[in-house]
Amino acid sequence: MQQIQQNQLPITPAQIIDILIRRRWIIVIPLCITLTVGLYLALTSPRTYMAETSILVQAQTVPGNYVKSIVSSGISSRISTISQQIMSMSNLEKIIDQFGLFEEEGAKDMYLEDKIEAMRKRIKVTLSSARSGADAFTISYKGSDPDKVMRITNTLTSFFMDENLKLREAQAIGTSEFLDAELEKTRKKLVDREEQLSSYRAKNMGGLPDELDSNLRTLDRLQLQLTDKQAMLRDAKNAINTLSAQIAQASKMGSQGMDDQFDFSDFGEEVGMGGEDEATLAEAEKRLDAMLLRYTRQHPDVRRLEAVIEKLRAKIEAAQAQEAAETLEPLETENLDVVEPGMNFAVMQQKTQLAQMNREIQALNAEIKSIQEKMVVYQKRVEDTPKKEQDLLSLKRDYANIQSVFNSLLDRKLEAELSVNMEKKQKGEQFRILDHARIPEKPISPDVRKMLVFSLAAGLGVAGGIIFLLEVLDFSIRRDEDIEKLGLLVLASIPPLKNPGDRLKKRLEMIFLSLAATYALVMLAAFIVLNDKGLDRVVNFIKSFING
Numbered sequence: 001m002q003q004i005q006q007n008q009l010p011i012t013p014a015q016i017i018d019i020l021i022r023r024r025w026i027i028v029i030p031l032c033i034t035l036t037v038g039l040y041l042a043l044t045s046p047r048t049y050m051a052e053t054s055i056l057v058q059a060q061t062v063p064g065n066y067v068k069s070i071v072s073s074g075i076s077s078r079i080s081t082i083s084q085q086i087m088s089m090s091n092l093e094k095i096i097d098q099f100g101l102f103e104e105e106g107a108k109d110m111y112l113e114d115k116i117e118a119m120r121k122r123i124k125v126t127l128s129s130a131r132s133g134a135d136a137f138t139i140s141y142k143g144s145d146p147d148k149v150m151r152i153t154n155t156l157t158s159f160f161m162d163e164n165l166k167l168r169e170a171q172a173i174g175t176s177e178f179l180d181a182e183l184e185k186t187r188k189k190l191v192d193r194e195e196q197l198s199s200y201r202a203k204n205m206g207g208l209p210d211e212l213d214s215n216l217r218t219l220d221r222l223q224l225q226l227t228d229k230q231a232m233l234r235d236a237k238n239a240i241n242t243l244s245a246q247i248a249q250a251s252k253m254g255s256q257g258m259d260d261q262f263d264f265s266d267f268g269e270e271v272g273m274g275g276e277d278e279a280t281l282a283e284a285e286k287r288l289d290a291m292l293l294r295y296t297r298q299h300p301d302v303r304r305l306e307a308v309i310e311k312l313r314a315k316i317e318a319a320q321a322q323e324a325a326e327t328l329e330p331l332e333t334e335n336l337d338v339v340e341p342g343m344n345f346a347v348m349q350q351k352t353q354l355a356q357m358n359r360e361i362q363a364l365n366a367e368i369k370s371i372q373e374k375m376v377v378y379q380k381r382v383e384d385t386p387k388k389e390q391d392l393l394s395l396k397r398d399y400a401n402i403q404s405v406f407n408s409l410l411d412r413k414l415e416a417e418l419s420v421n422m423e424k425k426q427k428g429e430q431f432r433i434l435d436h437a438r439i440p441e442k443p444i445s446p447d448v449r450k451m452l453v454f455s456l457a458a459g460l461g462v463a464g465g466i467i468f469l470l471e472v473l474d475f476s477i478r479r480d481e482d483i484e485k486l487g488l489l490v491l492a493s494i495p496p497l498k499n500p501g502d503r504l505k506k507r508l509e510m511i512f513l514s515l516a517a518t519y520a521l522v523m524l525a526a527f528i529v530l531n532d533k534g535l536d537r538v539v540n541f542i543k544s545f546i547n548g
Contacts, residue, residue: 023470029516030463034458038523039530049143051140051149053139055138055139055432056135056432058432075135076127082163086159095119123156126138146441157436165423179412179413190403209385226371243354247351247354278316314348318348448530
């Protein structure tokens with residue numbers, strides 16, 4: 001027997017057909033069973049319906065080159081964000097309570113978390129391919145009640161639309177508020193830098209870099225003034241030395257005789273006796289005027305009276321010089337500024353001139369000191385100019401940078417305000433419903449077409465497996481070729497012998513086979529009708545036929 005199995009020839013198509021005919025019952029019976037089971041499951045399985053809404057992402061109506069949107073998030077990220085909000089426990093719990101979901105038998109005892117999780121599995125948001133360059137997505141919901149499925153899908157769609165508007169407006173307002181805060185911070189920094197710059201300018205007024213040329217010119221002018229004053233001081237000191245020597249020499253010579261004295265007898269005791277000099281001088285000048293009416297200036301009395309007048313004038317000037325000299329340092333020469341009665345008239349004039357020159361020297365020294373102090377100030381300004389220039393440049397650079405940031409933020413703030421107004425007026429990017437959810441007529445589950453394919457595949461698979469096992473385990477010889485493979489000579493073959501009862505048996509077999517085949521065809525036709533007409537229509541037709 002093992003030799004026969006080892007020497008079997010490859011199976012030909014004719015042999016396969018012979019096997020299928022011979023094992024026809026093994027094919028028909030499993031096929032009828034699987035088709036029956038599949039049809040039963042198709043008719044009795046819970047039906048699941050799905051409603052779907054298509055939404056188009058419509059671009060903003062205002063051109064982007066006029067008003068730029070500040071909502072930078074992409075459509076995919078925005079849909080993901082809104083989907084998370086839709087899938088939140090609080091939102092799904094509201095929908096469950098609103099539509100009375102999970103109220104059927106067996107679902108009432110479910111935990112809320114399980115209901116929420118089952119609800120999440122029923123909702124699906126899919127970003128579809130772009131239509132005419134615009135993005136689009138779909139929202140779908142699956143359930144057992146077609147009406148509830150449609151209403152829940154529309155509710156989810158409305159929630160999606162509202163949340164998109166809220167999200168865009170919130171993003172725009174949030175951006176605007178952020179820019180407001182940053183703008184205020186930058187404005188304070190800008191004001192602070194302005195105050196620092198103004199304070200620095202006020203504090204260093206006169207020593208700023210743009211005043212360098214003026215300071216240099218002033219310094220040159222002061223240097224010229226100092227040179228002139230020092231030259232005048234030297235000349236004055238030389239004149240004082242010369243005059244002091246003259247006074248000292250004149251003092252040594254003593255009295256000049258009676259011609260140099262003045263006789264005061266004509267004026268009583270007023271001159272030289274402590275009288276009022278100014279009154280005496282006035283009286284002498286009147287008498288001189290009267291004498292000039294009678295005499296010439298060469299007359300001895302006229303000349304003598306003129307000498308008296310000159311002495312009186314010198315005495316008055318000496319008295320005034322002495323009063324001023326009391327507040328000054330004494331001269332190197334002793335008693336040069338003291339006017340004594342009967343003093344030589346020339347010496348008295350020299351002392352008066354010496355006092356005047358001392359006052360001029362003191363004034364020159366004060367002016368030189370003032371000029372030198374001013375020169376120190378201006379020299380300090382010139383020396384500090386490079387450092388102040390660096391400080392000022394640093395302040396100006398900081399101010400310019402902050403001002404640039406401020407202007408940039410201000411421009412963005414204005415754009416943000418326009419964008420916020422655009423979002424509030426719903427002129428920005430929006431969701432527009434293309435296809436509203438409708439009551440689904442055909443369930444998506446059970447899928448009749450898939451169940452038909454599965455039933456046929458299962459029946460044929462089971463039948464094929466059984467036939468294969470039977471053929472493998474069947475060692476009977478049915479062909480002449482099988483005997484020839486054994487190396488035996490075939491002398492004659494006996495055809496199958498037919499008994500009288502075989503004809504009836506074969507006829508009954510054909511009848512049952514026809515019935516089985518007809519049943520399988522009916523099941524197949526039922527699947528086709530269910531797939532074409534829909535489960536609900538067929539079931540309703542059957543119910544009405546049974547009840548009617």
